[in-house]
Amino acid sequence: MKRIILPLLWIAALLGSGRVLGNADVDRAVQALGGSDALAAVRSVQIRGTVQHWEPDQSLVPGGEKRFAGESAFTLTRDFGSGAARIDWQRQLAYPAARAYRFSEVMVGDAGQVYGIDSTTRTSQSRAADPPGHAMSGVRLRAAMRELERSSPLLVLDMQRQAAQTRPLPPVRVGGRSLPAVRYAAAGRDFIVLFDPESGLPARVRSLDYDFVRGDLDFDLVLSDWRPVGGIQVAHRQVYELAGEVVADTVVAAVTIDPPPVAGQFDLPADRRPATLAGAPGMPAYQWVLRRQYIGVFLDSDLLSWDAGASRGLALQEIAPGVLLVQGGSHNSMVVELADSLVVFDAPVNDAQAQWTLDTLRQKFPHKRVRHLVLTHHHMDHIAGARSFIAAGATLVVGAGAGDHYRRMALAPHRRNPLLPGAVGEPRIIEVGERLLISDGAREVVVLGADNPHASAMLIGYVPDARLGFVTDLWSPGRDPLGSRLGAGQAALVAAVARHGIDPERFAGGHGSVAPYAPLAQLAGN
Numbered sequence: 001m002k003r004i005i006l007p008l009l010w011i012a013a014l015l016g017s018g019r020v021l022g023n024a025d026v027d028r029a030v031q032a033l034g035g036s037d038a039l040a041a042v043r044s045v046q047i048r049g050t051v052q053h054w055e056p057d058q059s060l061v062p063g064g065e066k067r068f069a070g071e072s073a074f075t076l077t078r079d080f081g082s083g084a085a086r087i088d089w090q091r092q093l094a095y096p097a098a099r100a101y102r103f104s105e106v107m108v109g110d111a112g113q114v115y116g117i118d119s120t121t122r123t124s125q126s127r128a129a130d131p132p133g134h135a136m137s138g139v140r141l142r143a144a145m146r147e148l149e150r151s152s153p154l155l156v157l158d159m160q161r162q163a164a165q166t167r168p169l170p171p172v173r174v175g176g177r178s179l180p181a182v183r184y185a186a187a188g189r190d191f192i193v194l195f196d197p198e199s200g201l202p203a204r205v206r207s208l209d210y211d212f213v214r215g216d217l218d219f220d221l222v223l224s225d226w227r228p229v230g231g232i233q234v235a236h237r238q239v240y241e242l243a244g245e246v247v248a249d250t251v252v253a254a255v256t257i258d259p260p261p262v263a264g265q266f267d268l269p270a271d272r273r274p275a276t277l278a279g280a281p282g283m284p285a286y287q288w289v290l291r292r293q294y295i296g297v298f299l300d301s302d303l304l305s306w307d308a309g310a311s312r313g314l315a316l317q318e319i320a321p322g323v324l325l326v327q328g329g330s331h332n333s334m335v336v337e338l339a340d341s342l343v344v345f346d347a348p349v350n351d352a353q354a355q356w357t358l359d360t361l362r363q364k365f366p367h368k369r370v371r372h373l374v375l376t377h378h379h380m381d382h383i384a385g386a387r388s389f390i391a392a393g394a395t396l397v398v399g400a401g402a403g404d405h406y407r408r409m410a411l412a413p414h415r416r417n418p419l420l421p422g423a424v425g426e427p428r429i430i431e432v433g434e435r436l437l438i439s440d441g442a443r444e445v446v447v448l449g450a451d452n453p454h455a456s457a458m459l460i461g462y463v464p465d466a467r468l469g470f471v472t473d474l475w476s477p478g479r480d481p482l483g484s485r486l487g488a489g490q491a492a493l494v495a496a497v498a499r500h501g502i503d504p505e506r507f508a509g510g511h512g513s514v515a516p517y518a519p520l521a522q523l524a525g526n
Contacts, residue, residue, distance in 0.1 A: 023163050025180045025195045029156045032200040034232035039157040042232060046259040047076045049252040053294035056245055057213050057380035058095065061456045062405035066245065069295045070094045077265060078148065084108045084266040085148055089118070093296045101296060105136070107144055108266055110274040112136030114300070121299040121330055124309035137302045138275035140293075143286035146189050150205045150221050153234050159184045159193065179203055201226055201233065208416065211287045212350055212384035215412030217243040219287070230257030242287070248294065288350065288384075297381075305329035305349040314356050316364065319506075319514050320466035322443070326357055327513060331381060333357055334470045334508050336463055339440035341371035344394070345461050345470045346510050347385035351419040354385025358392055370394045372430075372438055374447055376472040377455040378405055382510055387414065391424040397447055399457025400433040432459060435500065448500045450474065452492035460493065462502045469502070472510030475520065479512030486524055494524040 030036050050073050056066035070093035078085045084107065091101045103116030115133045117126065126134040136144070149155065159166050159182070169181040172194055179194040194204040202223050209219040219242055223235035234255050240248040292298035301307050306314065306329035314328040322337035331348030335357075342361060347354045361370065373394040375383050383406070386396065390410050398406055410427045414420065430436065436447040446462040454473050461470035471477070474489035486494065497504060497517075504517045 023160070023166055023168070023182070025168070025182055025200070026156060026159050026163070026166060026193075028200040029193075029195055029202055030160050032233065033153070033156060034228075036157060036160065038231040039154055042154060042230070043081055043258050044077070044079045044261075045153060046078075046256040047234075047252055048254045049074060049250055051248055051250040053248050054246065055095065055291060055295050056242065056247065057211075057291075057378075058295065059378075059455075062378040062402045063408075064456075066247075067095050077259065077262075078152075079266065080154060082108070082266070085144075086265050091118070091296065095295055096297070099296065105144065106266055106268060107136070107141060107148075108268055110141075111268055111272045112141040112144065112275060113268050113272065118293070119296050119298050119300070121297050123300055123307045126300075133269075134300060135269075135273045136275055137300050139286070139302050139304070140289055140298070140300055141275040142188075143289040146207075146286065147221075147290070149187070149189055150191060150207070151238060153232060155191075155205065156193070156202060158186070162186050174204065199226075202235075209287060210414065210416035211242070211380075213380045213409050214243060215409070215414040216416050219243075225252075229255040232257070247291065292381075299330050303329075305331060305353050314353065314360075316360055319508055320463065320468050323463055323466055323468060323508075325508050325514065326353075329353065330511065332508070332510055332512075334461065335361065336443075336445050336461075337365065337368070338371075338438070338443055338445070340368060341440070342368050343372045343374065343438055343445050344370050344389065345374045346376055346382045346472060347373060347389050348382045348510065350384050351388045351417065352385075354388035355419060357385075358388060372397050372445075374398075374459060374461060375402075375406065376460065376470075376510060377458045378402055379455060379473070382472055383409070386410075387417075387420055387424050390427045391420060391422075395428040395430060397430045397432060397436060397438075397459070399449060399459050400431045402457040403429045403431045446500075446502070448496060448502070450492060450496035452496075453488045454492075460496060462500075462504060464502070467503060467505035468514075469497070469504040469507040469517065470509070471507050475507065475509065476512035477507045477509045477515030479509065482519055482523055486520070490520060491524065494521060497521075 033039060052071045053069040054066040055069050058067045059065055072089055072091040075088045087105045089103050093099050101118050103114055103118040106113045113135055117132045123134050126132050165186040166182050166184050169183050171178040172181045181192055181194050184191045184193055192206040193202055196203040205221045207219045209217055211217055222239040222241055225237035226233045227236050236252040238250040239246055311328045314326055316324045317327050319325050324335040326333040334345040336343040370389060370392060373389040374397040396406055406429060410424055432447050432449060434449050438445040444464050448460050450458045450460045452458050452474055471493055474493045506514050507517050508514045
């Protein structure tokens with residue numbers, strides 16, 4: 001009886017003291033990092049380094065080698081007492097085009113500000129400001145604060161201090177090793193921290209995330225190259241892995257503990273606006289926010305696809321009899337009406353936009369359903385809503401050889417998507433090499449292959465009776481002014497038009513709006 005009572009008394013004593021069982025790994029990590037006193041003495045930190053970014057779902061080939069996005073130099077300054085942070089960036093991007101940005105992010109409490117230009121896709125506030133700048137959206141601020149917490153040198157001390165918010169998990173096998181694991185859920189963030197069994201140091205900080213293409217997945221910050229700085233250990237190599245694939249690789253060059261304060265470094269505009277920390281409607285995770293910044297095309301809006309300061313929202317615009325364009329956002333879909341069904345080109349941004357499109361079409365065409373969804377190419381920003389169309393019964397029309405990529409997308413678990421948590425099943429897929437004709441006996445919709453340098457298995461669309469084409473990314477009609485000569489994508493479009501012998505008067509775009517084709521063709525002849 002004593003053998004049973006004594007352990008129970010010991011457990012009760014621990015619980016009564018506020019300690020939680022199973023935190024031996026946290027305590028060991030705190031010691032390995034320098035001890036609780038040394039960590040608690042850190043009031044602020046400045047970290048300088050470089051980071052390289054890659055984007056796997058902007059690859060040339062569906063499921064192929066990830067694209068190198070660019071490299072940035074940064075200086076991160078954090079004040080742990082106030083929770084303020086500033087990151088000064090010098091970003092040199094290589095994709096989708098070579099360009100450079102110098103900007104700063106300042107985050108204090110429930111507000112954040114970007115000083116400078118950080119994206120080709122700018123909000124109206126950024127364009128109107130002089131000098132350029134804009135308030136961070138809530139979804140961007142939440143993502144940034146989550147990553148600051150994930151990468152904080154004081155994360156494990158926070159876990160020790162908030163032991164009631166931690167619980168031990170079974171060991172997790174990574175790379176053939178079994179790593180002790182502790183779950184930490186506090187301040188709206190939920191991490192699984194994996195510890196190196198030999199050193200006791202944190203090895204990975206994992207979140208259970210969601211990606212619009214890949215579904216449910218692990219998003220890990222992998223920590224290594226620990227070095228002593230000011231009495232504590234700091235990881236000088238920090239690598240982000242998306243389902244085991246590297247998407248960002250940070251090398252820390254210098255760390256300063258308690259740097260001298262700089263007047264005004266955390267200042268926000270006098271008319272600062274608190275962010276709506278609830279984030280974007282239907283936003284299940286932060287992959288879109290982080291990775292669109294990696295390639296410099298993030299629209300800093302809680303609505304993700306449109307800027308409330310410049311647009312009233314998504315709308316169906318008729319661009320030819322029985323042909324409509326979903327506009328008002330950064331990405332468009334084209335809809336073609338047939339006698340008994342609808343054909344939609346592209347399902348961009350997320351399931352929220354896809355479901356808006358489907359609901360709007362049901363209201364406008366109550367007796368017609370979307371029978372075909374044509375996906376012009378596999379890049380994530382133009383297919384992220386495809387699951388909603390599959391769930392609605394649409395057959396996918398994709399480029400030759402791309403079918404397996406979309407099949408994997410449809411079948412990937414996606415329980416973390418609040419807009420579409422249930423299984424959608426295996427989709428019906430038609431692969432198109434050169435030409436596919438979709439017809440109701442009167443109207444024709446032609447889907448055509450287009451060789452190009454942007455993405456393999458690329459398709460364009462053509463509605464012969466309207467002399468109207470549809471193109472994504474190769475040209476953004478109505479948005480991108482024509483230069484003195486064709487760009488590589490524009491040249492590929494002109495070549496596809498000639499090869500297929502079509503006669504477009506206008507093109508609608510996956511970005512932009514509608515523009516006449518003749519000026520582009522004339523430029524090709526110069």
